[in-house]
Amino acid sequence: MARLTKQQIGTVLAKQGILIAFAVFMVAFTLANPKFISVDNLFSVVRSSAILGVMALGVTFVVISGNLDLSVGSMMSFSTIVVLDLHDQIGPALAIPAMFAMTLCLGAFIGFLVGYLRLNSLIVTLGMLSAIHGLTLTYSGGQNMDIADKEGTWFSIFGQGSALSIPVPILIFVALAAFLGIVLAKTPFGRKVYAVGGNSTAATFSGIRRARTVFTCYLISAFCVATAGLIQASRSLGSQNTVGQGLELEVLAAVILGGASLLGGSGTIFKTVIGVLILGFIQNGLLLIGLQFYVQFVVTWVIIILAVWLDIAAKRGKLLSSIA
Amino acid sequence: MKPGTLSKALNSGAIWGFIVLELIFFSIAGEYLSLSDKAFMDWENMLLLLKQSAPIGIIAMGMTIVMINGNIDLSVGATYAIAAIVLLESMTWPIFAGLGDLVIPVAWLLALLVGTFLGALNGLIVWKTGVDAFIVTLGSMLGFRGIVFMFNGENPTSHLNWTLVDFAEAEFLGLATASWFLLAVTLVIWFVMTKTVHGRNAYAIGDNREAAVNAGIRVGPHMMINFAIIGFLAALSAVVFYSESGSVNPNDGQLYELWVITAVVLGGTKITGGAGSVIGTFGGVIAIQLLRKGLGHIGADTSTVNLVIGLILIVVLILDRQLNVKGKEELKV
Numbered sequence: 001m002a003r004l005t006k007q008q009i010g011t012v013l014a015k016q017g018i019l020i021a022f023a024v025f026m027v028a029f030t031l032a033n034p035k036f037i038s039v040d041n042l043f044s045v046v047r048s049s050a051i052l053g054v055m056a057l058g059v060t061f062v063v064i065s066g067n068l069d070l071s072v073g074s075m076m077s078f079s080t081i082v083v084l085d086l087h088d089q090i091g092p093a094l095a096i097p098a099m100f101a102m103t104l105c106l107g108a109f110i111g112f113l114v115g116y117l118r119l120n121s122l123i124v125t126l127g128m129l130s131a132i133h134g135l136t137l138t139y140s141g142g143q144n145m146d147i148a149d150k151e152g153t154w155f156s157i158f159g160q161g162s163a164l165s166i167p168v169p170i171l172i173f174v175a176l177a178a179f180l181g182i183v184l185a186k187t188p189f190g191r192k193v194y195a196v197g198g199n200s201t202a203a204t205f206s207g208i209r210r211a212r213t214v215f216t217c218y219l220i221s222a223f224c225v226a227t228a229g230l231i232q233a234s235r236s237l238g239s240q241n242t243v244g245q246g247l248e249l250e251v252l253a254a255v256i257l258g259g260a261s262l263l264g265g266s267g268t269i270f271k272t273v274i275g276v277l278i279l280g281f282i283q284n285g286l287l288l289i290g291l292q293f294y295v296q297f298v299v300t301w302v303i304i305i306l307a308v309w310l311d312i313a314a315k316r317g318k319l320l321s322s323i324a
Numbered sequence: 325m326k327p328g329t330l331s332k333a334l335n336s337g338a339i340w341g342f343i344v345l346e347l348i349f350f351s352i353a354g355e356y357l358s359l360s361d362k363a364f365m366d367w368e369n370m371l372l373l374l375k376q377s378a379p380i381g382i383i384a385m386g387m388t389i390v391m392i393n394g395n396i397d398l399s400v401g402a403t404y405a406i407a408a409i410v411l412l413e414s415m416t417w418p419i420f421a422g423l424g425d426l427v428i429p430v431a432w433l434l435a436l437l438v439g440t441f442l443g444a445l446n447g448l449i450v451w452k453t454g455v456d457a458f459i460v461t462l463g464s465m466l467g468f469r470g471i472v473f474m475f476n477g478e479n480p481t482s483h484l485n486w487t488l489v490d491f492a493e494a495e496f497l498g499l500a501t502a503s504w505f506l507l508a509v510t511l512v513i514w515f516v517m518t519k520t521v522h523g524r525n526a527y528a529i530g531d532n533r534e535a536a537v538n539a540g541i542r543v544g545p546h547m548m549i550n551f552a553i554i555g556f557l558a559a560l561s562a563v564v565f566y567s568e569s570g571s572v573n574p575n576d577g578q579l580y581e582l583w584v585i586t587a588v589v590l591g592g593t594k595i596t597g598g599a600g601s602v603i604g605t606f607g608g609v610i611a612i613q614l615l616r617k618g619l620g621h622i623g624a625d626t627s628t629v630n631l632v633i634g635l636i637l638i639v640v641l642i643l644d645r646q647l648n649v650k651g652k653e654e655l656k657v
Contacts, residue, residue: 123641
């Protein structure tokens with residue numbers, strides 16, 4: 001067998017690094033505590049990652065198209081509060097579509113600003129983070145939102161129910177991931193998203209409407225956020241105004257961990273799912289081996305930087321950057 | 325008018341026009357809506373405003389350099405919390421027990437050193453790995469916050485030292501200690517950015533990194549110094565604020581990075597780097613604090629403040645874009 005050059009090892013690491021890291025973690029945690037690999041535990045990890053995961057699916061589209069979305073956390077608080085409030089006013093069957101419509105409006109507004117007006121997505125979504133938070137507080141009057149009759153509603157099925165002994169949040173996550181994965185990988189629209197993110201100018205010259213593609217990406221993101229809000233609301237049947245605060249950064253961390261470049265043009269739904277699962281399993285594994293809850297943040301920090309560093313290092317063929 | 329003049333004016337002067345507008349609006353609206361007897365433009369109220377601007381303002385000065393440099397730092401809020409804990413906790417350590425009130429400068433120094441170190445660590449990672457500053461500081465924001473929580477769980481860390489509180493609450497020439505720190509930091513950073521080689525290099529690197537490298541600027545160490553500066557200033561902000569309050573919650577400083585970035589962008593600094601001014605940032609900080617205070621004055625709650633600030637940020641961006649586009653089109657003709 002031919003001797004592997006350093007370069008080749010680097011390339012393999014870069015392409016499959018995230019999967020290798022995932023495998024190493026699973027083995028290490030299992031050795032430390034055999035309970036880690038039990039079906040019950042695996043289910044519980046995936047179920048608790050489902051909300052973060054669903055949001056990460058949408059943000060993957062936005063990031064691949066070369067933009068950012070920092071507003072998903074406060075948007076998720078918004079949809080959770082809205083659907084809980086409307087549940088008691090117009091009933092769950094109407095509340096859910098109404099909440100989706102309102103969240104999609106927010107997504108459309110951001111998509112319009114970033115897509116058609118070509119504003120900087122970081123600042124727009126930063127502004128929207130604050131604005132939507134204010135909107136949520138105004139809507140709820142600063143009060144926590146609770147469903148009056150918690151026992152007698154079928155609304156809890158999205159967060160607490162299970163079908164074929166699989167929890168519904170997992171089913172939603174898997175179904176949405178499969179659907180969006182196919183959209184991204186196999187449809188003309190998916191190709192356009194990569195093209196716009198990879199080279200916006202070239203995409204425009206080859207007849208792709210950049211504005212419309214970006215706009216659609218933000219709509220997809222808003223749809224995912226609404227779904228996450230639905231799961232969250234249904235799981236707890238009551239919520240604070242700040243339920244999604246800070247989630248935007250964890251979502252982004254998962255997407256970056258999955259190997260999507262912030263410059264756009266690369267990343268896949270499958271890798272994002274792996275990123276989400278890594279975050280979930282690290283959190284769970286660290287708890288199972290008896291460490292404090294907060295250790296996961298420090299570990300996440302190290303992992304994110306290592307993952308992106310290795311990716312970049314493999315591409316340039318050198319470990320350290322050549323900045324003087 | 326020459327093309328681009330308007331956008332230039334907007335970048336340099338508009339923030340002050342906006343502040344004047346805010347003052348007029350809240351003064352008039354306050355007459356009808358406010359429950360307080362005092363006018364909004366009351367001198368004491370304005371002095372208080374300057375003092376309240378200090379925590380965000382001091383960090384915003386550091387963010388201005390980092391953003392002119394073409395980078396960003398999302399970890400300042402967490403650095404702020406860590407420095408606050410170091411300040412309050414180190415005063416209770418037994419090894420310093422014999423120092424009496426001399427423990428205060430020691431604790432200050434420790435907190436500032438820790439902040440500088442954390443900032444420099446961010447800078448070193450950005451420099452050596454070549455990973456984008458957004459990702460590096462996003463990671464360290466999570467990591468630093470994790471360290472804060474690991475230290476004392478969900479519990480607040482408290483320690484009141486009355487000498488220190490007296491110092492922090494003191495007034496000199498009518499201005500509170502915190503206000504003096506804000507003004508001093510603004511002056512120093514303004515000097516660095518306009519009168520020194522380091523400042524010129526910061527603009528050059530943010531404008532065109534390749535060209536800066538070719539011109540012989542050592543980009544890596546330069547960026548690391550800037551990250552150390554923002555870490556230092558985040559710690560300084562914490563030290564000034566917590567000397568007075570004496571108690572820090574593990575969640576303190578959360579979302580500070582957003583407020584700071586908003587102030588810097590309102591002040592006209594370009595998010596892509598290469599343009600911006602310290603004086604503009606000072607205006608941005610004052611404008612935001614005026615808005616918070618003014619909306620409170622006319623009886624609006626925090627939810628409205630969030631809503632309004634978010635929308636203003638977007639409107640500023642739209643205006644800036646439209647004016648710039650117009651300038652370029654005229655140039656083409």
